[in-house]
Every structure is written in C-alpha cells, then in structure tokens.
Amino acid sequence: MLFNASHEVILVIDDNPTNLELLHNALGSCGYEVLVEMDGFSGIEQAKSYPPDLILLDVQMPGIDGFETCRKLQFDPSTKNIPVIFMTALTDTTDKVKGLHLGAVDYITKPFRQEEALARIQTHLKIRRLSLELEQQKQELEQVVQKRTSELTFALQELKKTQLQLIQNEKLSTIGQLVSGIAHEINNPVGCITGNLEQATLAVKDAVDYIRLYQTNFPNPGIEIEQKAEEIDIEFLLEDLPKMFVSMQTGIERIRNISTSLRTFSRADVDCKVSVNIHEGLESTLMILQHRLKAQDYRPAIQVIKKYAEIPKVECYLGQLNQVFMNILANAIDALEEANLGRSYEAIKASPNQIIVETEMKNEQQVAIRIIDNGMGMTKDVKQRIFDHLFTTKPVGKGTGLGLTIAHQIIVEKHGGTIEVNSEWGGGTEFAIALPIV
Numbered sequence: 001m002l003f004n005a006s007h008e009v010i011l012v013i014d015d016n017p018t019n020l021e022l023l024h025n026a027l028g029s030c031g032y033e034v035l036v037e038m039d040g041f042s043g044i045e046q047a048k049s050y051p052p053d054l055i056l057l058d059v060q061m062p063g064i065d066g067f068e069t070c071r072k073l074q075f076d077p078s079t080k081n082i083p084v085i086f087m088t089a090l091t092d093t094t095d096k097v098k099g100l101h102l103g104a105v106d107y108i109t110k111p112f113r114q115e116e117a118l119a120r121i122q123t124h125l126k127i128r129r130l131s132l133e134l135e136q137q138k139q140e141l142e143q144v145v146q147k148r149t150s151e152l153t154f155a156l157q158e159l160k161k162t163q164l165q166l167i168q169n170e171k172l173s174t175i176g177q178l179v180s181g182i183a184h185e186i187n188n189p190v191g192c193i194t195g196n197l198e199q200a201t202l203a204v205k206d207a208v209d210y211i212r213l214y215q216t217n218f219p220n221p222g223i224e225i226e227q228k229a230e231e232i233d234i235e236f237l238l239e240d241l242p243k244m245f246v247s248m249q250t251g252i253e254r255i256r257n258i259s260t261s262l263r264t265f266s267r268a269d270v271d272c273k274v275s276v277n278i279h280e281g282l283e284s285t286l287m288i289l290q291h292r293l294k295a296q297d298y299r300p301a302i303q304v305i306k307k308y309a310e311i312p313k314v315e316c317y318l319g320q321l322n323q324v325f326m327n328i329l330a331n332a333i334d335a336l337e338e339a340n341l342g343r344s345y346e347a348i349k350a351s352p353n354q355i356i357v358e359t360e361m362k363n364e365q366q367v368a369i370r371i372i373d374n375g376m377g378m379t380k381d382v383k384q385r386i387f388d389h390l391f392t393t394k395p396v397g398k399g400t401g402l403g404l405t406i407a408h409q410i411i412v413e414k415h416g417g418t419i420e421v422n423s424e425w426g427g428g429t430e431f432a433i434a435l436p437i438v
Ligand SMILES: Nc1ncnc2c1ncn2[C@@H]1O[C@H](COP(=O)(O)OP(=O)(O)OP(=O)(O)O)[C@@H](O)[C@H]1O
Pocket: 327, 331, 332, 335, 373, 375, 376, 377, 378, 382, 386, 391, 392, 393, 394, 398, 399, 400, 401, 402, 403, 404, 405, 428, 429
C-alpha cells in the first residue's frame, strides 16, 4: 500500500544504522522528508532547530536513552507538541507503558512490519495536522471574539453617548414645553391686567381732574373735608397716582416681554427650518439668563455689550440655535465667575465682567455670531478638547461636558455651519459661529 504523504517531515532518532536505513527508505518512498539522528542529544537539537511533524524514537541508545530524550522534548515548549512514537522490541511491554506515560502518542515494534508502522505514522500525522488546524481555528475564533468584543464595547460606548444626549434633549424639550406652557398661562392674566389698566388709567385721570375741578370751584369745602385732605396728603396723592399707573404699565410691559422671550426661546422646533431673526433668539436667551447676569453681593452686574449688525433672516431651527447660545453664554458666565474667585467687589468693578454679543455678515452666504467673554480663558490643552463628548473641567454636579458637544453638533451637522474658539489662558474666550443664511 502506498501512502500519499504531503510535505511532512519525520525525524528518526536511532543508533542502529540498519534500522535507520530501513525507515529512511520506507518513509522516503512514501514522500515524507526524513531526517535522521543517531543519539538523543543530536535528536533534540535537530528537533529544536528544524521542528519535524513527527519523531520516531528508539528506546535503547547509548548516552541518554529514548525515555530521557522524550522527557527533555516534553519539557521544551518548542518541541513539546511534536508527537513522539517509540520504537521498542516486540516483547518489551514495560517499555511501551513507560513511553506512553512519558507523553509518547504510540509505539511501533521492532522488527518493523512496514505496513503497520506506516499506517500508525500516517494516523498520527493526520491527528497532528488536524490538531494544528484546530489550534489555528481556535486562534482565529479568539481573534474574531476579540474583534467582536471591542466592536460591542465601542457600540456600547456610542449607545451610552446617544443615551446621554437623548436624556439631555429630552430634558430640554420637557423644560421647553413647561416654559412655553407657563408663558402661555401668564399671558391670560397679563392680558386682563393690561386691558383693565388702560381703562383704570383713564378713570383715574378723570377722577383726578374731577377732584381738581372741585378744589378750584369749592376752595373752602368745610372742616371735615379739609381734615381728611390733610390726613391723606391729597396733593401728593393726586400727583403720585398717575405716576403709579405709568409704572404699573411699565411692569406689565416687562412681564409681557419676558413671556414673549420665554416662548421664543422654547419654541418647539418643527421638522423643517424656518426663516428667523437671530437677534430675537439672542435676546430671548439673554433674558432667560438675566438672573445669572444681574448684580450680586460680591460683584456688579455682568455687562452685556450688544453689537448687532443689520443681518438678514436665517433659515434655521431656532429652538436648537437658542440651545447653542444658551450653552455658550452659560459657559461664559461660568468662566467669569471662575475669574472672579479671590477678587474683591472693588477689583471686579474696576475691570468689570463683560460679555460681548456680536453679529455681522461674514460673507454673502453666511452670518457670523460671536460671543466673547473676558473670563479666565483656557489652556491649550483644554482648548483642544472642549468639543469632546463629556469633557469638562467643572466639578461633578456642575458640568456634564455636553454643552459644547451639543452646540457643535447643532451648528455643524444640523445647520452646515462652523463653530470656532479663540482663547488663551488668562485672556478671555471668543466663540465664533458662522451660519449659512439658507
Ligand atoms: N467661555 C469659556 N471660558 C473658559 N473655558 C470654557 C469656556 N467655555 C467652555 N470652556 C471649557 O470647556 C469645557 C467644556 O464645556 P461644555 O459646555 O461642553 O461642558 P461644561 O460646561 O463643563 O458642562 P455642561 O455640560 O454643563 O455644559 C468646560 O468645562 C470648560 O473647561
């Protein structure tokens, strides 16, 4: 029977030249590459420098015997996986068992029965091939698993990011709804007061005129009326009453403005863009931030300097743009507050906190919006990372590091615009937005 051997290498270690020749010829004629060594040490060296697919190992050899050779081969990581077949005398059962215990995969008996020896050799080479294939598949599988795991880890991170963003958006839209609901509710009583106030102003004017007429025509109304007039300080009252109504009207006007700003700010964005006046968005955002801008015990009010140019209406999602203005302005206020730390009221008053809000045509297709603060600015390192998701230098609970990520997304992805930052540590910060008009 002829074996169809692929290019496989068999190392024969035997001190008997006759055996060697026999095996060399038999295996060689089956297409195997056959290497021979005549003692244990040379065999081990050969196996290390040119690892064969199988070793045929004689038990009885001068120097180190087959068992010792096998032990050493098993001990060395570079040779331990090479299958070893012992060659023993037919009668020597103890040797066979000992060899198998030492890690040999099989034995063949001398004198050789060629067909049986070749069949065993071929079987073990096949097992060797299959286990190598299995090992390779295992490694490939491990690589695939590793790749999938890292893909999944990445996907999970993305999911977490999206989830945070969704929560943020959801929060904003809930606040938006709440705010516009409140603004709407304020409108009814405000409308009622406004209407009545106009009537009341006229009525009070009439009443004052009427009393004046009385005073002119009846300069001596009698002691009771004169006493009462003195008691209520009629002259002051008649002077002051119309003024009180004027200031009430101013107050109502202010409430009305706030309500309009709230509604503009929280305008739920429809699916398509609308043509809007950017200044309205900026104004309503500033109005909402008023409580953070006004004077405090430790500092005067933050000065807001508006430099609005004539710009056309812009096609945009105003609610989202307001969110951008809000994030940038809130950051500017944070930066000013941080710069104020350790400074006295007088020192802050001498070089006051300022935010400049500037608009202009950047070119024929784009408007530019700049928000500049004279806060503490940022280091190069921070500047490079401000748009990164979850990057914040603020304490836990104060900043989430989402504000500018969202701003970037809204300006760049939603509006096809650009957002840039100019800042130096100690030198304030400028955010420059460019938005296409259509
Ligand atoms: N005007 C500014 N001056 C100085 N540093 C700024 C300014 N604006 C942003 N930064 C820096 O950029 C970082 C990221 O800002 P971002 O608005 O994304 O997150 P945050 O303000 O920390 O948290 P939040 O999610 O609450 O907005 C800030 O933590 C701050 O270090």
